[in-house]
Amino acid sequence: MKAVCWMGTSDVQTMTVDDPKILNPHDAILKITRTAICGSDLHLYDGFIPTMESGDILGHEFMGLVEEVGKDVTNLRRGDRVVVPFTIACGNCIFCKKKIWSACDNTNPNAHLMEAAYGYSGSGLFGYSHMMGGYAGGQAQYVRVPFANVGPLKIESDLPDEKVLFLSDIFPTGYMAAENAQIEEGDTVAVWGCGPVGIFAIASAFMLGAARVIAIDRLPERLEMARNFGAITVDYSEEDVDVLTAIKDLTGGMGPDSCIDAVGLEAHSTELQGFYDKVKTAVMLETDRPSVLRQAIQAVRKGGTLSIPGVYGGLLDKVPFGAAFGKGITMKMGQTNMHNYMKPLLERVEKGQIDPSSIISHRITLDEVPEMYKVWRDKRDNVTKIVIDPWAERAA
Amino acid sequence: MDRALSEKPTAEKVPQSGAAGVVLNGHYLPPPADKDGKQWVRTSALILKPVSDLYELWRDVEKASLWQEQIVEVRATGPKTSHWVMLTGDDPDKSIEWDSEVLNDEPGKRIAWNSIGGDSDNAGEVIFETAPGGRGTVVTVLQEFHMSKLASAWETLTGRNPKQAIIENLRHFKALAETGEIPRTQGQPHGPRGTSGKTKKSLYGETIATPPGGQRIAS
Numbered sequence: 099m100k101a102v103c104w105m106g107t108s109d110v111q112t113m114t115v116d117d118p119k120i121l122n123p124h125d126a127i128l129k130i131t132r133t134a135i136c137g138s139d140l141h142l143y144d145g146f147i148p149t150m151e152s153g154d155i156l157g158h159e160f161m162g163l164v165e166e167v168g169k170d171v172t173n174l175r176r177g178d179r180v181v182v183p184f185t186i187a188c189g190n191c192i193f194c195k196k197k198i199w200s201a202c203d204n205t206n207p208n209a210h211l212m213e214a215a216y217g218y219s220g221s222g223l224f225g226y227s228h229m230m231g232g233y234a235g236g237q238a239q240y241v242r243v244p245f246a247n248v249g250p251l252k253i254e255s256d257l258p259d260e261k262v263l264f265l266s267d268i269f270p271t272g273y274m275a276a277e278n279a280q281i282e283e284g285d286t287v288a289v290w291g292c293g294p295v296g297i298f299a300i301a302s303a304f305m306l307g308a309a310r311v312i313a314i315d316r317l318p319e320r321l322e323m324a325r326n327f328g329a330i331t332v333d334y335s336e337e338d339v340d341v342l343t344a345i346k347d348l349t350g351g352m353g354p355d356s357c358i359d360a361v362g363l364e365a366h367s368t369e370l371q372g373f374y375d376k377v378k379t380a381v382m383l384e385t386d387r388p389s390v391l392r393q394a395i396q397a398v399r400k401g402g403t404l405s406i407p408g409v410y411g412g413l414l415d416k417v418p419f420g421a422a423f424g425k426g427i428t429m430k431m432g433q434t435n436m437h438n439y440m441k442p443l444l445e446r447v448e449k450g451q452i453d454p455s456s457i458i459s460h461r462i463t464l465d466e467v468p469e470m471y472k473v474w475r476d477k478r479d480n481v482t483k484i485v486i487d488p489w490a491e492r493a494a
Numbered sequence: 495m496d497r498a499l500s501e502k503p504t505a506e507k508v509p510q511s512g513a514a515g516v517v518l519n520g521h522y523l524p525p526p527a528d529k530d531g532k533q534w535v536r537t538s539a540l541i542l543k544p545v546s547d548l549y550e551l552w553r554d555v556e557k558a559s560l561w562q563e564q565i566v567e568v569r570a571t572g573p574k575t576s577h578w579v580m581l582t583g584d585d586p587d588k589s590i591e592w593d594s595e596v597l598n599d600e601p602g603k604r605i606a607w608n609s610i611g612g613d614s615d616n617a618g619e620v621i622f623e624t625a626p627g628g629r630g631t632v633v634t635v636l637q638e639f640h641m642s643k644l645a646s647a648w649e650t651l652t653g654r655n656p657k658q659a660i661i662e663n664l665r666h667f668k669a670l671a672e673t674g675e676i677p678r679t680q681g682q683p684h685g686p687r688g689t690s691g692k693t694k695k696s697l698y699g700e701t702i703a704t705p706p707g708g709q710r711i712a713s
Binding site for chain 1: 540542629630658661662665668669672673674675676677678679680681682683684685686687688690691694695698699700704707708709
């Protein structure tokens, strides 16, 4: 089959590899019908997430048709159409029973690597480094899905793939971000980053009762998307715009009830600190560039909540913890507990409350993926979301 | 000692002595220190299965090859004795063998064993206890081994420190008990690994074969 392989930092190639096969009794093999590139794939592309091996198949946002099931998968049959959550969960350990699915105890074959770095291991993820399990991902024509009795969500309506594909990660991730923001009716919420997760966080904040959402980014196409979803936008790259002042101006000086960092470890910053973090990460004195995190901690109101769906991987420098303590804020974060959100969010899509496909800007073939990673990283060509048809041939 | 607080409606009695010497008189004790060529490892896991199921799975020595790394065969040679065969690398013809005897068998509570000749000098015990609050079963393993042919072969040929192997084996045991399989990626597709990829695989312990777990039960 064809698959997108990580071959090193800034080196992604579409290659021919073996087809996946059933390896465990709860496995299923999917024929992938649609897959996507995630903003978090750029952290792998840019070499920010350790324990990638050349030859790794990328991709954790995918859906498809069940091709084959292992002998203990009783709820799926060949031909079923399913969306697959990017976190792999066993359904039986104490964390799955508590519905903290992304902390599953039994799905990471390399748990010892994550234990060394984080104290304990989280669940395995598709296509997201060997520390996170080393599972082959879904930017490919076929994929093996472990614990297929637990994760995949069957799509029984005739909704097109593009409307349900994002239930695999970014819609639930944006929704959990809003849930973690502990929004009460009438709240004001500020969202940093108007990429796909930020956009779904904005939409979800409104669904959960926000009266006003302030969206912060610098790219015109993203700011426009945020306004389409109902947010007030702030372009931090405009001359004379200071984000903290803007946020105070828009909240009567009080600050937002909740802040959402939908950017994560590779934040771009126009300030001096942006240069500082670039240098420190380049010489490996710091692994992440937390400029959004710093700003969000400053911006949130006293006693407010900071929700962090953006990915962080390692060590952060100069995080204003005194401000966090001084204002008595709450911080909530982590990989998405996918399995809690897929079904209720599918219902919202089925009812027509939201059209997730509205964020798609590019539809491409597998052969076009390597060049699109560059476009996505450099934010060229008004890119907002890239969806791949793994069976389409390159247009002549 | 216990009188400073009388209102603790859900507190459990503090154990006076806990599994594998973890607690003594209400106080935590670290694992025994390595000494005179003898190495110790103590590890524990919380497993959501009844104590009795876990005791039985562990006591069924012939099933050990399903969840213990590099163990290709265990044969019961008597009610308390067994013969163990362990691979020392990728070559199926290269193995070490030893016999083991159960010294103490308390059904539903504890199993202690000792090697009785062959290529390995090891002893260990496993203790099954209901977790605080009744939230599953805590399984604690305490194992000692002499740096012998076993330990050195293990480390040099498998790339896995023998202490880590005990930890991984308990992890495999838990996965098998809770889910009926052991998570694996060996055998999945990938692009060319190159030199750096191969080095990393070995560094991350991915060259050690994942035990079959539910694969063999399945067939």
